[in-house]
Amino acid sequence: MSTVMKSRKASDIIVRHTEPEAVVIGVSAGGLKALSAILPTLPADYPLPIMIVIHLPPDRNSVVAKLFDDKCALTVREADDKEDILPGYVYFAPPDYHLLIESDRRLSLSSEEPVLFSRPSVDVLFETAADVYGEGLIGIILTGANPDGAAGLKQVVKEGGRALVQRPDQAYASAMPEAALAMSPQAESLTLEQIADELIKAVQV
Amino acid sequence: MPPKTEDIEIRLLLEAIFRKYHYDFRGYAMASIKRRLLQARDHFNCQTVSALQDMVLHDPGMMTAMLPYLTVQVSELFRDPLYFKAIREKVVPHLKTYPSLKVWIAGSSTGEEVYSFAILFREEGLFERTMFYATDINHDALKKAEAGVYSLERIKLFTENHRLSGGKGSLSDYYTAAYGAASFDKTLRKNVVFSDHSLATDAVFAETHMVSCRNVLIYFDRELQDRAITLFKGSLARKGFLGLGSKETLRFSSSADAFTDFAHDERIYQKRDVT
Ligand SMILES: C[S@@+](CC[C@H](N)C(=O)[O-])C[C@H]1O[C@@H](n2cnc3c(N)ncnc32)[C@H](O)[C@@H]1O
Numbered sequence: 001m002s003t004v005m006k007s008r009k010a011s012d013i014i015v016r017h018t019e020p021e022a023v024v025i026g027v028s029a030g031g032l033k034a035l036s037a038i039l040p041t042l043p044a045d046y047p048l049p050i051m052i053v054i055h056l057p058p059d060r061n062s063v064v065a066k067l068f069d070d071k072c073a074l075t076v077r078e079a080d081d082k083e084d085i086l087p088g089y090v091y092f093a094p095p096d097y098h099l100l101i102e103s104d105r106r107l108s109l110s111s112e113e114p115v116l117f118s119r120p121s122v123d124v125l126f127e128t129a130a131d132v133y134g135e136g137l138i139g140i141i142l143t144g145a146n147p148d149g150a151a152g153l154k155q156v157v158k159e160g161g162r163a164l165v166q167r168p169d170q171a172y173a174s175a176m177p178e179a180a181l182a183m184s185p186q187a188e189s190l191t192l193e194q195i196a197d198e199l200i201k202a203v204q205v
Numbered sequence: 206m207p208p209k210t211e212d213i214e215i216r217l218l219l220e221a222i223f224r225k226y227h228y229d230f231r232g233y234a235m236a237s238i239k240r241r242l243l244q245a246r247d248h249f250n251c252q253t254v255s256a257l258q259d260m261v262l263h264d265p266g267m268m269t270a271m272l273p274y275l276t277v278q279v280s281e282l283f284r285d286p287l288y289f290k291a292i293r294e295k296v297v298p299h300l301k302t303y304p305s306l307k308v309w310i311a312g313s314s315t316g317e318e319v320y321s322f323a324i325l326f327r328e329e330g331l332f333e334r335t336m337f338y339a340t341d342i343n344h345d346a347l348k349k350a351e352a353g354v355y356s357l358e359r360i361k362l363f364t365e366n367h368r369l370s371g372g373k374g375s376l377s378d379y380y381t382a383a384y385g386a387a388s389f390d391k392t393l394r395k396n397v398v399f400s401d402h403s404l405a406t407d408a409v410f411a412e413t414h415m416v417s418c419r420n421v422l423i424y425f426d427r428e429l430q431d432r433a434i435t436l437f438k439g440s441l442a443r444k445g446f447l448g449l450g451s452k453e454t455l456r457f458s459s460s461a462d463a464f465t466d467f468a469h470d471e472r473i474y475q476k477r478d479v480t
C-alpha cells in the first residue's frame with residue numbers, strides 16, 4: 001500500500017510511492033465547460049492516458065471527442081472496442097455504451113443495462129479502472145446533477161488510488177461531487193484550476 | 206502483483222462451466238463478465254465466486270439460471286438506424302444482383318435485429334429470395350426471437366428507428382397490438398432458421414452473402430474476436446458483406462486483410478474478390 005496522508009486541501013503534502021498510471025474522469029451536467037478548464041491545459045507530451053465518461057444527450061455525445069481534439073494539445077478520441085490504451089491519449093466513452101478497462105490495458109465497450117439510469121456509467125468505468133490500475137489511478141468527479149460516480153470513486157479509494165472532486169460550491173451542479181465526497185470523505189475537494197495543476201504535478205518527478 | 210483471488214476464482218468458474226456444460230466463456234472480455242459474475246454471486250447469495258462454482262457444478266439447473274449473467278441481451282429494432290440506412294442504400298443494390306440470398310445474423314439475441322432485416326428486405330423486394338440464419342447461444346433469447354413479441358412500450362422507439370433507417374411504410378403494418386404487446390407478423394419469419402450456434406466453439410455452417418454480427422464481439426477478447434471474424438470470412442461468398450456494431454472494428458483481426466471498408470462509419474465491410 002502507498003502512504004497517503006489523507007487531506008482535503010490541495011496545499012497539504014501528499015506522499016505516494018506508486019507512480020500514477022492513468023486518469024479517469026466522470027462528469028455530467030455542466031461537463032463541457034468543466035472539462036474545458038482542464039483538458040486544454042495539459043501539454044502534448046502529458047504521459048498519462050485519460051478516460052472520460054460524460055453524460056450527454058446521445059446525439060451530442062459523438063461530437064464531444066472531436067470538439068476537444070480541436071481544443072487540446074493531446075489526442076482526443078471516442079473509444080473503439082479493444083483498442084490499446086496509449087499514454088497521453090484522451091478517450092471518451094461513446095454514446096450509449098459503457099466504457100470498461102481490461103487488465104491487458106485495453107478498452108472494452110458494453111451495451112449492458114444502464115447503471116443508475118446512465119449508459120455510459122461513471123461507476124462502471126471507475127470500478128473497472130480501479131481494479132486494473134489500483135494505486136496507480138487518479139479518479140476525478142466533476143459537476144453533475146446525479147449520484148453516478150460516487151460508488152466508483154469509493155472503489156478507486158479502496159484500491160489505493162487517488163480521488164479528486166470538484167468543490168461542490170464551485171460546480172455548475174453540485175449533486176455529483178457532493179455524493180462522491182459523502183462516500184469518499186478522504187477525497188481532495190478542489191477547484192477546476194487546482195485539479196488541472198494536480199494532474200501536472202502528479203507526473204512531475 | 207499477484208492475481209486477485211476473485212480473478213482466479215472467475216477463471217476457474219469459466220473453466221468449470223466449459224468442462225461441465227461446454228459453454229465456452231473463457232475468451233470473453235473479463236472486465237464486463239467479471240462485473241456480471243459478481244452480480245450473479247450476490248444474486249445467488251454466495252459469499253464467494255468459488256461457492257457459486259460449487260452450485261453451478263452440482264445443480265444443472267444453475268447453468269440456465271447463469272446464462273442471463275454470462276450473456277448480455279440488449280437489443281432494439283433498427284438499432285443504430287444509420288447502419289440499416291446504409292444497408293438499404295448501399296448494400297441492397299449489390300444484393301439485388303443475386304437470384305437467391307443467404308444472410309446470417311450472428312448473436313441475434315431476442316430477435317430485434319432479425320425482424321429489422323426481414324422488414325427491410327421486404328420493403329426492398331429481397332425478402333422472398335432470402336434465407337436468414339439467426340443464431341445465438343442463449344436458448345431463451347432464441348425462443349423469444351422466434352415468438353417475435355415485444356412490449357408495446359418499446360414500439361415508439363422502434364418506430365422512430367425504422368423511420369430514420371429510411372423505412373418505407375409504417376412499422377405498424379408489421380405487427381398487431383394486443384394486451385400491451387406487439388406481435389410481429391409471422392410471415393416475417395417464414396424464411397428464418399433460428400438455431401443454437403456459438404462463435405466460440407462451432408464451425409461455419411453455410412455460405413452466405415451477408416453476415417451481420419452486432420454488439421457481440423465487444424464481449425470477446427481480441428483472440429476470440431479473431432476466431433469469430435475468421436468464421437465470417439469462411440462463410441462469406443466473395444464480395445459478401447460483413448456488418449459490425451457501431452464501435453466494433455476489424456482492425457485487430459488477422460483476417461482484416463480479407464476485407465475492404467465498404468461503409469466506414471457504419472462499420473460495413475466487404476470481402477475481397479480474391480483472398
Ligand atoms: C447485446 S446482444 C446483441 C443483439 C443484437 N445483435 C444487437 O446488436 O442488437 C449480444 C448477443 O450475443 C450472444 N452471444 C454471446 N456469446 C455468443 C457466442 N459465443 N456465439 C453466439 N452468440 C453469442 C448473446 O447471447 C446475446 O444474445
